[in-house]
Amino acid sequence: MTIKVSGLSHTYNAGLAYETKAVADVSFDVADGEFIGIIGHTGSGKSTLIQHLNGILKPDSGQIWIDGIDITGKGVKMHEIRKRVGMSFQYPEYQLFEETVYRDIAFGPRNLGLSDAEIDERVREAMDAVNLDFGEMAERSPFDLSGGQKRRAAIAGVIAMRPGVLILDEPTAGLDPKSHADVLSMIRSVHERMGAIVMLVSHNMEDIAAMSDRVFVMDMGRLVCSGTPAEVFADAEYLRGIGLGLPPSTEMARMLGLAAGAIRDMDDLIDAISRMRKGRDL
Amino acid sequence: MSGPPAADTGAVRAGCDRQDVNFKGQPYIEVRDLVFEYRRGSDTDGEPDVVMRAVDGVSLDVPRGSFTAIIGRNGSGKSTLAKNVNALFLPTSGSVTVDGMDTRDDAFVWEIRRRVGMVFQNPDNQLVSAVVEDDVAFGPENLGVAPDEIRERVRAALIAVDMTEQRKMAPHLLSGGQKQRVAIAGVVAMRPDAIIFDEPTAMLDPEGRREVMDVIGRLRADGVTIVLITHFMDETVDADRVVIMDRGRIVLDGTPAEVFRRADEIESLGLRLPFAVELASRLRRRGIDVPAGLLTPEAVAGWLRGSAA
Structure with missing residues (x-):
C-alpha cells in the first residue's frame, strides 16, 4: 500500500468574501507501512487534507493515488477507496449508534457483503486489536462503556474494515491519561500487526514525536515541512511562529x-x- | 475553617491544609457531603431505574480568590461536581453553597449562576452570535444591564482575554484558542466572582492552550476564584491546591508539591505526573539527586545547571 498526492488544492466558499484556501498545492508520498504524524494549528488544513484521502472531499485540482489508483479520476468506485482507507474522525464515539458493541463494529464489514462467519472473525479481530474483551464487551451497549472504551470501540469499527491506510484525527482528545495511553498503544499495535500506513493528526507533540517515522507540518493550507521528528522538531522558533511547540x-x-x-x-x-x-x- | 475529616470523604489529606494558611475567612464555595446520582429507566420500558452515583460524598471548601485544580479519570465525577456548584445540577443529598447561598433555594439560582461562571471544552457550543462583541454582550443583556454599562463590560472583558482587535469578527473565523477566549470573555462580562473551567484546553492546539492558560493566570491575578478541571497535569502545577477525584470521591487533596509527591498512588489512579515531576523522579532513580518539590521544567533545568556548575 502506498499513497501519492500531487498538487492537491481545495478552496472553501470559492468566489465568496470568505473564500479560504484550506489546502494549497500539497504534494507528498507515503511508503508502505509508514507512520506519518500530521501537526498544524487549528485551521491549518489538516482535517481538510485527510478528508480527501478517502474521497469524502473532492479536490479543486491535483491527484491522489491510493495503491496506484487515482481516486480523483472518473468512474472510481468510492466504496473501493473506503475499504482501503479507514478514517476515524474527531470524537468518533459520537458516531456509535448500534444496540451492542458487536453490531456497531460489524456494521462496516456487513456492508461489504461478507458472510456471518467472516464478519464474526473481523469483529473478534478488531476488538482484540483495540483491547476490548470480546466475552465481556461484545453484547454490551456501546453507550454503557467508559469514555476511553467508547473511543476504542468506535475505532474498532474502522479497523474491522482491515484498511491498508488508517487515518486518525485527534484520537486522544479529551481522554484521561490512562485512556490516552491505551489508545496510543492500541494504535501502535494495529500499525505493527496490520502493517497499515497510519496517519495520525494530533496537537500532542509528545505523541507525534514518539510514534511517527515522519512528521508533516501544515500551515495556511500548505505542507510547509516534512521530515523525521528529529528534523522537524529541531526548529523550535519556526514551529512556535506557526502556533505549534516542541x-x-x-x-x-x-x-x-x-x-x-x-x-x-x-x-x-x-x-x-x-x-x-x-x-x-x- | 478546616476541611472535613478524612473519614468523611475517603480523602487522604496530604500534609497541612494550605488554604488555612493562605486564605482566611468564610470559604466562597462550600460543598458538604455531596451525593449526586444520575437516574434513567422506568418511564418507557417499565424496568426499575438505573442509578449511577457520580458524586459519592464529597466535601470541599474553595476559598475566595484561590486556584483549585481538579483532576481524575473520565467518569470520576469532576464535571458532575462542577455542575452542582453553579446549580446546573442539584444535590441528591448533601449541600452546596456559594457565598452562603444554597443552590437548592430557587431564589438564589440566577445569582449563583451569575457569580459562578462556567467555561466548557468545546468553544463552538458556547458561542451564539455572529459577531464577537455581540457574543460577549449576550450574558449582560440577559441580566438587563443598561446599554452603557454593557458596552463598558464588553470592552473590559475583551481586554481581559486580549481579543479587542477581533471584536467585529465572526466567531467562526477565529482559531480554537481565540474562540475559547471569546467564550471566557462572555463569562467575564457577567462580572463573576468565580469561574469553573471544565477541560477548556482539551480541543485546542498548543498555541491555543498557551493563550487560554495565560488568560486564566490573568483572571486569577485579578482576584477571580478559579476552579480548573483538566487532564493536562502540567496545567495544575501553579494551582494553590490540587484535588484528585476517583469514583465520585476525593482521594487526594493538597498543594501540587504535596499531591504530586505521591507518585505511586497517582499512577494507580490511572493518572500521570506533571512532566517535570516525572522527569525528576526518573532522574533520581538514575542516581541524579534532584530534590523533590520541583514542579516545572524551568525549576528542574535550573537545579541541573546549578548543581553541575
Missing part, C-alpha cells in the same frame, strides 16, 4: 543546551542528561 522532552533539552532535535521522549532526555553530567564529572 514535545516537552525536546523543549527541556533545549533549555539545557543539549542537541534538542535528537531528543524524542523522556528516555532520550534522561540518557542525554546522564551523559552530560558524567562528562562534567570527569
Whole structure:
C-alpha cells in the first residue's frame, strides 16, 4: 500500500468574501507501512487534507493515488477507496449508534457483503486489536462503556474494515491519561500487526514525536515541512511562529543546551542528561 | 475553617491544609457531603431505574480568590461536581453553597449562576452570535444591564482575554484558542466572582492552550476564584491546591508539591505526573539527586545547571 498526492488544492466558499484556501498545492508520498504524524494549528488544513484521502472531499485540482489508483479520476468506485482507507474522525464515539458493541463494529464489514462467519472473525479481530474483551464487551451497549472504551470501540469499527491506510484525527482528545495511553498503544499495535500506513493528526507533540517515522507540518493550507521528528522538531522558533511547540522532552533539552532535535521522549532526555553530567564529572 | 475529616470523604489529606494558611475567612464555595446520582429507566420500558452515583460524598471548601485544580479519570465525577456548584445540577443529598447561598433555594439560582461562571471544552457550543462583541454582550443583556454599562463590560472583558482587535469578527473565523477566549470573555462580562473551567484546553492546539492558560493566570491575578478541571497535569502545577477525584470521591487533596509527591498512588489512579515531576523522579532513580518539590521544567533545568556548575 502506498499513497501519492500531487498538487492537491481545495478552496472553501470559492468566489465568496470568505473564500479560504484550506489546502494549497500539497504534494507528498507515503511508503508502505509508514507512520506519518500530521501537526498544524487549528485551521491549518489538516482535517481538510485527510478528508480527501478517502474521497469524502473532492479536490479543486491535483491527484491522489491510493495503491496506484487515482481516486480523483472518473468512474472510481468510492466504496473501493473506503475499504482501503479507514478514517476515524474527531470524537468518533459520537458516531456509535448500534444496540451492542458487536453490531456497531460489524456494521462496516456487513456492508461489504461478507458472510456471518467472516464478519464474526473481523469483529473478534478488531476488538482484540483495540483491547476490548470480546466475552465481556461484545453484547454490551456501546453507550454503557467508559469514555476511553467508547473511543476504542468506535475505532474498532474502522479497523474491522482491515484498511491498508488508517487515518486518525485527534484520537486522544479529551481522554484521561490512562485512556490516552491505551489508545496510543492500541494504535501502535494495529500499525505493527496490520502493517497499515497510519496517519495520525494530533496537537500532542509528545505523541507525534514518539510514534511517527515522519512528521508533516501544515500551515495556511500548505505542507510547509516534512521530515523525521528529529528534523522537524529541531526548529523550535519556526514551529512556535506557526502556533505549534516542541514535545516537552525536546523543549527541556533545549533549555539545557543539549542537541534538542535528537531528543524524542523522556528516555532520550534522561540518557542525554546522564551523559552530560558524567562528562562534567570527569 | 478546616476541611472535613478524612473519614468523611475517603480523602487522604496530604500534609497541612494550605488554604488555612493562605486564605482566611468564610470559604466562597462550600460543598458538604455531596451525593449526586444520575437516574434513567422506568418511564418507557417499565424496568426499575438505573442509578449511577457520580458524586459519592464529597466535601470541599474553595476559598475566595484561590486556584483549585481538579483532576481524575473520565467518569470520576469532576464535571458532575462542577455542575452542582453553579446549580446546573442539584444535590441528591448533601449541600452546596456559594457565598452562603444554597443552590437548592430557587431564589438564589440566577445569582449563583451569575457569580459562578462556567467555561466548557468545546468553544463552538458556547458561542451564539455572529459577531464577537455581540457574543460577549449576550450574558449582560440577559441580566438587563443598561446599554452603557454593557458596552463598558464588553470592552473590559475583551481586554481581559486580549481579543479587542477581533471584536467585529465572526466567531467562526477565529482559531480554537481565540474562540475559547471569546467564550471566557462572555463569562467575564457577567462580572463573576468565580469561574469553573471544565477541560477548556482539551480541543485546542498548543498555541491555543498557551493563550487560554495565560488568560486564566490573568483572571486569577485579578482576584477571580478559579476552579480548573483538566487532564493536562502540567496545567495544575501553579494551582494553590490540587484535588484528585476517583469514583465520585476525593482521594487526594493538597498543594501540587504535596499531591504530586505521591507518585505511586497517582499512577494507580490511572493518572500521570506533571512532566517535570516525572522527569525528576526518573532522574533520581538514575542516581541524579534532584530534590523533590520541583514542579516545572524551568525549576528542574535550573537545579541541573546549578548543581553541575
